[in-house]
Amino acid sequence: MTRDVVVHPDARVLAESVAARLLTHLVDVQSHRSPVHVVLTGGTVGIAALEAVAASPVRDAVDWSGVHLWWGDERFLPDGDPDRNETQARNALIDALGEALPVENVHPMPARSDDVTTPEASAEAYAAALAEAGSPAFDVLLLGMGPDGHVASLFPGHDALGVQGQPTVGVHGSPKPPPERVSLTYDAIHGAREVWVVAAGSEKAEAVASALRGAPVTTTPAAGAIGAERTLWLVDVAATEGLGTPSALSTTAAAFPAPVDTAAETWTHVDEYFSVLVPEDVALVETRHAAAAGGLPDIAVAANQGKLLHLLAQSVGARRILEIGTLGGYSTLWLARALPSDGRLTTLEIDPEHARVATDSLTQAGVDDLVDVLVGPAADTLDSLVGEGAEPYDLVFIDADKQSIPRYLEQTLELTRPGSVVIVDNVVRGGAVVDAEHPDERVQGVRSMVELLTDHPRYDATVVQTVGSKGYDGFALLRVRD
Numbered sequence: 001m002t003r004d005v006v007v008h009p010d011a012r013v014l015a016e017s018v019a020a021r022l023l024t025h026l027v028d029v030q031s032h033r034s035p036v037h038v039v040l041t042g043g044t045v046g047i048a049a050l051e052a053v054a055a056s057p058v059r060d061a062v063d064w065s066g067v068h069l070w071w072g073d074e075r076f077l078p079d080g081d082p083d084r085n086e087t088q089a090r091n092a093l094i095d096a097l098g099e100a101l102p103v104e105n106v107h108p109m110p111a112r113s114d115d116v117t118t119p120e121a122s123a124e125a126y127a128a129a130l131a132e133a134g135s136p137a138f139d140v141l142l143l144g145m146g147p148d149g150h151v152a153s154l155f156p157g158h159d160a161l162g163v164q165g166q167p168t169v170g171v172h173g174s175p176k177p178p179p180e181r182v183s184l185t186y187d188a189i190h191g192a193r194e195v196w197v198v199a200a201g202s203e204k205a206e207a208v209a210s211a212l213r214g215a216p217v218t219t220t221p222a223a224g225a226i227g228a229e230r231t232l233w234l235v236d237v238a239a240t241e242g243l244g245t246p247s248a249l250s251t252t253a254a255a256f257p258a259p260v261d262t263a264a265e266t267w268t269h270v271d272e273y274f275s276v277l278v279p280e281d282v283a284l285v286e287t288r289h290a291a292a293a294g295g296l297p298d299i300a301v302a303a304n305q306g307k308l309l310h311l312l313a314q315s316v317g318a319r320r321i322l323e324i325g326t327l328g329g330y331s332t333l334w335l336a337r338a339l340p341s342d343g344r345l346t347t348l349e350i351d352p353e354h355a356r357v358a359t360d361s362l363t364q365a366g367v368d369d370l371v372d373v374l375v376g377p378a379a380d381t382l383d384s385l386v387g388e389g390a391e392p393y394d395l396v397f398i399d400a401d402k403q404s405i406p407r408y409l410e411q412t413l414e415l416t417r418p419g420s421v422v423i424v425d426n427v428v429r430g431g432a433v434v435d436a437e438h439p440d441e442r443v444q445g446v447r448s449m450v451e452l453l454t455d456h457p458r459y460d461a462t463v464v465q466t467v468g469s470k471g472y473d474g475f476a477l478l479r480v481r482d
């Protein structure tokens with residue numbers, strides 16, 4: 001996942017540029033995928049960009065019948081209220097599109113009415129609408145940002161920041177009027193392929209600087225605005241004042257050399273340099289491609305990490321491997337290839353569709369006779385394996401829901417032997433792990449793991465931080481004590 005910052009001379013040019021970028025992106029995506037799902041934002045730049053889309057001669061290049069419009073947040077007000085983000089978007093663009101955009105493609109968050117009396121009711125109805133539409137992966141999710149660093153209606157210090165397991169949330173006590181709102185949650189935002197944060201003006205400069213420098217989301221919610229494939233910050237020069245703007249920024253759309261991006265680029269280049277040591281063959285590449293084509297999130301291990309798993313499994317002479325979290329089968333394939341011909345790999349996956357994609361890829365790769373893909377919640381499957389008296393595993397790779405890591409580690413003890421090796425992925429989480437108050441349950445899951453492992457009688461452990469094409473993270477390496 002990359003994060004790019006593009007700086008424009010002023011708010012007007014920024015809005016025009018966002019419009020041009022959006023139109024081009026829609027045309028590009030429509031050349032290989034349909035329908036396209038776009039999430040709109042309210043706010044000054046967001047609405048100005050929609051006006052620019054409406055005025056653009058290029059707008060007819062988009063097949064609007066294949067575009068669905070959703071909202072990232074809404075002010076919980078009656079239908080037609082001029083302060084609703086929906087009303088503003090209709091005035092700015094939707095009305096101008098007329099019949100080109102079918103009515104059923106427009107998905108506003110339900111307004112306050114006699115039937116929908118609370119932000120929670122609106123949020124629930126919107127979650128249901130998303131589910132009914134097949135919980136689409138948003139192609140582009142636009143987010144404005146307030147001077148306090150809020151995105152959508154996720155405000156600093158609010159409980160909504162920590163809500164997980166649902167795509168929407170009702171919000172009360174917004175510091176920016178109106179106080180009642182409905183918002184997408186981070187879960188929904190993080191599922192978007194591309195997240196574009198748009199912000200203009202010096203009053204946003206402090207929040208832009210905090211977010212790009214990785215402030216905690218509790219104080220700067222925009223720091224958590226991250227897309228699954230790409231995060232793009234589209235800002236004007238005034239909004240970058242807090243970053244110490246180089247002169248190059250006075251030109252249109254100069255790429256902003258934020259320190260974090262420079263570092264991430266370097267990590268990726270270094271991974272590329274060393275990639276000669278970890279060449280992927282056709283089966284590995286196709287496994288990655290099948291996962292992407294199946295719409296699976298791009299969170300599998302990188303090739304060098306897969307090779308590390310492979311080498312570790314070989315080094316300990318693993319004959320039996322357990323993987324918790326199959327996803328598309330990429331790490332599974334690296335691990336399976338470390339097994340001897342009489343070896344066995346058991347991999348657990350909660351999502352039947354992910355399991356199907358993985359099974360197909362493992363079959364294509366010719367390792368299906370070594371691998372059992374077990375579908376269901378991992379904790380239940382682990383209990384079943386314990387109940388069945390499964391032979392101990394030599395190596396366990398845990399790469400699933402991070403909040404459950406402590407539980408998986410307890411269960412793993414029932415399924416291993418002294419000397420077995422356990423690897424837990426993604427335990428640094430961009431450094432968020434040091435934040436005791438972090439609202440993300442995944443971060444808290446890792447912190448609970450650290451508590452569990454401190455002076456543990458049966459696990460010996462270390463954690464190694466990593467950087468690379470997959471960003472800044474790390475893994476825990478454990479050995480079951482003799």
Ligand SMILES: O=C1O[C@H](COP(=O)(O)O)[C@@H](O)[C@H](O)[C@H]1O
Nearest residue numbers: 041042043044045143144145146
């Ligand atoms: O209230 C809201 O504010 C933000 C930012 O608006 P701006 O006028 O400061 O750009 C916006 O992103 C959000 O959708 C909206 O509900």
